[in-house]
Amino acid sequence: xxxxTDPKKGWLEERAALDALDYPVPKAxxxxxxxxxxLTASFIVMLVLTxxxxxxxxxxxxxGAHDSxxxxxxxxxxxxxxxxLHYWSAAGAVxxxxxxxxxxxxxxxxxxxxxxxxxxxxxxxxxxxLLIVTGSALRYDQEGFEALAHFVAGGELTGTLGAFxxxxxxxxxxxxxxxxxxxTSLLPLLLVGLMGLHFWLIRHLGIHADDEEREVFRTHAxxxxxxxxxxxxxxxxxxxxxxxxxxxxxxAGVEITKPFWPVLWVYGLENLLGAWGMILGPVLLFxxxxxxxxxxxxxxxxxxxHGWLGWLALLVGAAVLVLWLYGAFGPARxxxxx
Amino acid sequence: xxxxxxxxxxxxxAILPAAGGATFPATAGATLPSVVHEKAxxxxxxxxxxxxxxxxxxxxxxxxxxxxxxxxxGALREYDLGEVEAxxxxxFSIELAIPGSVTPGAYQVVAVAxxxxxxxxxDLTVLEAEAVAPEGADERPAGEVVHEAAPRVARADEMPIxxxxxxxxxxxxxxxxxxxxxxxxxxxRAGR
Numbered sequence: 001x002x003x004x005t006d007p008k009k010g011w012l013e014e015r016a017a018l019d020a021l022d023y024p025v026p027k028a029x030x031x032x033x034x035x036x037x038x039l040t041a042s043f044i045v046m047l048v049l050t051x052x053x054x055x056x057x058x059x060x061x062x063x064g065a066h067d068s069x070x071x072x073x074x075x076x077x078x079x080x081x082x083x084x085l086h087y088w089s090a091a092g093a094v095x096x097x098x099x100x101x102x103x104x105x106x107x108x109x110x111x112x113x114x115x116x117x118x119x120x121x122x123x124x125x126x127x128x129x130l131l132i133v134t135g136s137a138l139r140y141d142q143e144g145f146e147a148l149a150h151f152v153a154g155g156e157l158t159g160t161l162g163a164f165x166x167x168x169x170x171x172x173x174x175x176x177x178x179x180x181x182x183x184t185s186l187l188p189l190l191l192v193g194l195m196g197l198h199f200w201l202i203r204h205l206g207i208h209a210d211d212e213e214r215e216v217f218r219t220h221a222x223x224x225x226x227x228x229x230x231x232x233x234x235x236x237x238x239x240x241x242x243x244x245x246x247x248x249x250x251x252a253g254v255e256i257t258k259p260f261w262p263v264l265w266v267y268g269l270e271n272l273l274g275a276w277g278m279i280l281g282p283v284l285l286f287x288x289x290x291x292x293x294x295x296x297x298x299x300x301x302x303x304x305x306h307g308w309l310g311w312l313a314l315l316v317g318a319a320v321l322v323l324w325l326y327g328a329f330g331p332a333r334x335x336x337x338x
Numbered sequence: 339x340x341x342x343x344x345x346x347x348x349x350x351x352a353i354l355p356a357a358g359g360a361t362f363p364a365t366a367g368a369t370l371p372s373v374v375h376e377k378a379x380x381x382x383x384x385x386x387x388x389x390x391x392x393x394x395x396x397x398x399x400x401x402x403x404x405x406x407x408x409x410x411x412g413a414l415r416e417y418d419l420g421e422v423e424a425x426x427x428x429x430f431s432i433e434l435a436i437p438g439s440v441t442p443g444a445y446q447v448v449a450v451a452x453x454x455x456x457x458x459x460x461d462l463t464v465l466e467a468e469a470v471a472p473e474g475a476d477e478r479p480a481g482e483v484v485h486e487a488a489p490r491v492a493r494a495d496e497m498p499i500x501x502x503x504x505x506x507x508x509x510x511x512x513x514x515x516x517x518x519x520x521x522x523x524x525x526x527r528a529g530r
């Protein structure tokens with residue numbers, strides 16, 4: 001029995017089964033606020049592609065790392081631009097995932113049956129946070145070295161749990177090489193896995209929107225790809241006009257730099273609590289986000305009607321903002337007993 | 339296969355920044371791994387030496403009686419280490435002085451044949467002179483001046499970096515940004 005073909009379909013349409021994308025979704029999916037998650041995914045794709053390129057030139061040994069970053073900046077073809085693209089894509093992903101989390105929280109889209117979707121999203125946010133701090137260490141300038149020292153200090157503070165991050169974990173590979181491995185293999189794999197789960201759940205549970213109007217997913221996907229390409233053009237321009245810099249080779253025993261801006265709120269907390277701040281801050285914030293579906297006991301899912309949970313979220317958000325401002329504009333302090 | 343590799347090297351050489359500072363004397367391809375030609379072997383009992391110290395270096399399977407230029411090649415810097423001549427059996431054994439002016443980092447000792455091909459390579463880590471002075475001191479020839487690097491001061495500011503792009507790189511960037519922007523707008527219109 002031969003395969004039935006449809007002469008009306010295009011070559012690619014038939015072979016790639018593109019009509020599988022023609023399932024109905026709420027028209028609201030193409031509103032800007034509902035595209036924040038898709039845009040986060042697009043920035044992650046940019047991060048993977050630029051990261052793959054950078055990894056061809058990066059040397060994850062302490063003795064060669066800084067020189068290899070300088071090599072990327074000055075000699076690798078398009079290296080300076082691709083590295084800046086990587087930086088701006090990371091910044092874009094952080095902005096988009098934060099806005100997406102706030103929007104989803106506001107709409108109370110984490111309510112039954114979408115708890116898993118929310119947790120997968122929070123997991124991705126946590127992984128992005130870890131990717132940012134591991135990526136910062138790879139610079140291996142003064143800022144990168146201090147980030148690495150924070151891993152060591154955090155590892156020592158948390159005992160067995162954090163043993164991986166201590167220099168004593170193994171003598172066969174330097175910590176920088178292991179952080180590079182985390183940044184380029186384990187964390188991206190987990191991120192892509194959670195992204196797959198997130199998308200699968202959205203496909204089958206649908207998005208939480210009031211819109212009765214429907215359109216086919218393909219139309220939404222075309223818009224999302226269009227917006228993503230515009231986002232790429234924007235970060236591409238930013239990478240030209242505001243390229244990412246590199247500090248001087250590191251000197252051990254001092255702490256004089258501040259971290260990449262998404263981590264500044266943790267830095268502010270460290271100013272108050274010392275090294276424990278880097279553990280407590282992320283644990284409390286992500287712990288709160290994980291607990292959100294369990295704390296919201298109201299039976300309805302009307303957007304904005306969180307009750308006391310809304311006030312608690314506002315308090316958490318305000319605390320992060322104040323800590324961020326303190327980290328950004330407060331004094332640079334030594335947090336570790338280096 | 340060699341032809342394909344040469345074309346690839348030529349393409350890479352074309353888009354490498356002209357002001358990249360590559361001073362390697364051989365062909366553009368020689369700065370990239372060229373395993374086809376590397377039949378000779380460089381060996382040392384040490385994988386790291388302090389700047390200003392001496393590296394025991396043995397060579398085998400080199401061309402009998404041929405001279406080779408030895409260079410210390412890092413990601414950003416290159417240093418001349420002099421010449422060496424293989425004996426009738428293609429062997430040599432020397433004490434190679436690593437200049438005190440070498441910036442610490444990851445390097446390769448590279449032996450370049452008279453025809454410009456890379457004959458052999460050896461990975462080498464050059465350490466700061468003062469950091470390992472007691473150990474390295476035993477291996478320095480008598481009377482040699484030890485290079486004492488000034489202690490580095492931690493700096494929180496950014497390095498001044500000379501960014502330069504070739505015309506081709508600007509073209510690729512412009513094409514990608516312009517193409518993405520144009521296609522993005524087109525798709526948004528098509529999706530209306």
